[in-house]
Amino acid sequence: MTQQQETHAWLTGYDADLFRSGKHYHIYNKLGAHIRTAGDAAETHFAVWAPNASQVSVIGSFNGWEQNANPLTVREDGSGIWEGRITGVEKGALYKYFIRSANGYEVEKGDPYAIYWETPPRTASVVWDLDYEWTDQTWMEKRAEPALQKPLSIYEIHLGSWRRVHEEEGRFLTYRELAAQLPEYCRYMGFTHVEFLPVTEHPFYGSWGYQVTGYFAPSSRYGTPQDFMFLVDALHNVGIGVILDWVPSHFPTDQHGLGYFDGSHLYEHADPRQGFHPDWQSAIFNYGRHEVKSFLISSAIYWLDKFHIDGLRVDAVASMLYLDYSRKEGEWIPNRYGGRENLEAIELLRELNVAVHQSFPGVITIAEESTAWPGVTHSVSNGGLGFDFKWMMGWMHDTLSYFQKDTVYRSYHQGELTFSLHYAFSERFVLPLSHDEVVYGKHALVQKMPGDEWQRLANLRLLYTYMYGHPGGKLLFMGSEFGQTNEWRHDFSLDWNENLNPAHEGVQKLVKDLNALYQTEPALYERNFSPESFEWIDQQDTTNSVLAWARKGNHGSDQLLFIANFTPIVRENYRIGVSKPGYYREIFNSDNLRYGGSDLISADDIESYPIPKHGLVHSLPLTLPPLGVIVLKYDREFEWL
Structure with missing residues (x-):
């Protein structure tokens, strides 16, 4: 099966109206840069939403970055979309939009809908296509089967630090190099899915991908969009599903990104009490703006459509749901009823889940939601948010708190282990031992355990077996499966040499056998959420x-x-x-x-x-x-x- 860039018509009035209503979930097919055929010459159609601009032009490697060489024309339908076509612009050309606003503000912006970017720290968008020969038909047909009665064992990884090439100064593995190693490792270990920390393009590597500028582009640090497709294809061909971390909760304020895009607060709220995130020093999307809703939902759909992604883990959902999240009194604006719930964000999440499940049967959505918000995994028709699964953050905190205690004192704290069963079936939960628990001085999982070396490793084996016996899906962050001693360090490879130690290799064998037990014993998955x-x-x-x-x-x-x-x-x-x-x-x-x-x-x-x-x-x-x-x-x- 060949997936090719469609031969798109020009953006129509219907497209513009659908976009303005917040319902255009495939707007990525019309906005952005799209290569077309014009006789023997390449022609690229550009379209960008910038309603407060007085001038928009395309600047790039093909016109010497000249601000006035290739102006775009604003549509007359009031959509605020500027568009135009440029002959001779071919695949691989670099480009940005030069924007001048009515207030005199001038800026060069990357394309919000770019499907490929220069490798950071460079910031230009790249004209590209999505042609690819897929070979995963068998997987895609099988995927549509209901997911809730199947095992869910997730291996969470960060692409830049799973393995590195030590002979070349510790450089990243490319998508294709990962495809030669990761699928077989996951198959050998028995995981059902991998979950990638955000692959979407991000300027600061140290953000692990959670500060996104390119919502439609896999990071060029590891290769082209087709290279990423090759990795997904390879995983599918050994029976491994692919889940992406997706970040609609905030975005960075780098000048080439979405912030103050056209001389106005277009994608974000203007008032910092709504539009600026105190924890991450980043901008918050204006979920009440219809065009922003089209942007975000179409980003989610894009990864499922063009890259055959099998699931989305939505980051920091709690920060979206509450207007007073991480804010003191007087630092937030109540909703129209005087409450703290973000009504527009709630509506966005519901629409997202309905759109995903209607268009892509078998694809799963997972919420990282750290509060007791009711009905996260209940259907939208029953008043829920519509997610398939929710991270069980309470289980993670209580369990690690218990395991870090000296065994002499555990008898006084057994309730920390049993409490989770009081609410284990209120939602469909995934039990996460994620990247967040092994960084910033929290220590690796094995180092959290009390006792001598033998007891620490025995406690780790005990923890994992207890987790696999507990109702819910399972998630382990890379390195935890062999009891890595060091905290996760995003600038380095995992310490694979520790597997030469029989004790650490034993932990890895245990995880492998637990995955096999999980998938062969119906008692562990058939009624996992009942x-x-x-x-x-x-x-x-x-x-x-x-x-x-x-x-x-x-x-x-x-x-x-x-x-x-x-x-x-x-x-x-x-x-x-x-x-x-x-x-x-x-x-x-x-x-x-x-x-x-x-x-x-x-x-x-x-x-x-x-x-x-x-x-x-x-x-x-x-x-x-x-x-x-x-x-x-x-x-x-x-x-x-």
Whole structure:
């Protein structure tokens, strides 16, 4: 299948009206720079929204950056769109818009709809096309199947620091070099998806992509748009979905970007109480402006349409929902009802999710929403925001808080682990151990753990096994899968040499096997977002710091028992009640020698006895490994039954 730049007609009056109404979700096909054929000569059509400009012209490598060489004409329909075509402008030409506003302001701006940019720190847009020969038809057909009853195990990565070429002064891998390594690694590890920190073009590498200037362009640091397509294609061809971080919450104020675009606050609010973000020192979109809504929703649709992206993780949703987010009294403007809810942002998010799900069945949307906003993953028709999943930030904070405590004190804090089950099914959650938890002095996950080196790694294996046994999707940031010792450093490669250490290689093997367990045991995914999927066996044994629970699939036989010992003390003859008498098998043990554990495992079937426990008439006598989790599965009934 070949995806080519469509032969677009000129922007029509209908396009302009749809754009002005906030409903043009494919406006990227009309605004921006589009190469057309004009006989034997290349011709490029330029169109840009700048309603407060008195003059707009295209400057570039083809006209010596002359301000008056190629003026555009403003449309007469009041849309504020300037357009024109220039013969001889070919693929690869550099360009910007020179804008003079009625107030005398003059500026050179990159194209908001550019599909390719110069490599930062250079700031020009690049005339380009999106021709590409896709080979992922099988994946795209299968993707449309419902996602909620399938495993979701996400490997979150930052493209610039997953691996680097040490022989060449630590340069980035290109998209195509990543395509030669990343898909096979993800397939080997058993992840179902990768999630890229923002790929959209950004001027400051140290922002990790969260300060976006190019909402329609993959970063040129790693190659061309076609190179990025090649990476997505390669991932699809080994069965790995691709999720992009997408940032509609704010944008940087770099002069070549969206800020004060045409001599007015076009994309952002003029009042800093609404238009400037105190946390990130960046501008906030004016979600009530229809043309901005068209810009943002069409950006999201663009990645799904042109790049076959399988999901969008929407960054900092809480900052969009609340007008007083990170603001003191008097620093924000209430909505028309006097409340703190950002009504325009709520409407944008709802429209976004409806548009995505109507046009792209099987594509998922994920909200990073850090508050208790109700109905984030409820349908729009039922008053929700319409996301498929939400990051379970409360689970992450409580769990890491618990695990950082010395094991002597854990018995007093067991509620930090059990509390999440009080609200685990109020939304469809993803459990995130993300990049945010391993930077800025927070330490790598393994370094958060108490005890000596063996105990730290055992605690990490315990954490991961507990996470995979907990309802919800899973997300691990790169490096965490082998217990990297250093914090994440965006200017360096991951410390892959640590895998030469058998203890760290053991953590990696554990994650690989957990992914395999997750995808082969229906009890862990079939009813992942339903309360019927989970049942406590014992959550009250704070004295021993032990938790026991059951995970259940659609069929009665699809049931797993998890027993977790959060101390380094071996628990002999520890009994748990079971509802079904017979023999049980230990199908997973985080203390396995294969993972670097003490190898306190049960190789034989475990027989139940008619000794009541936990309100059940039968129970199993177990040996619980130190800082470990065992997973049991019913094997068979007694021969005489």
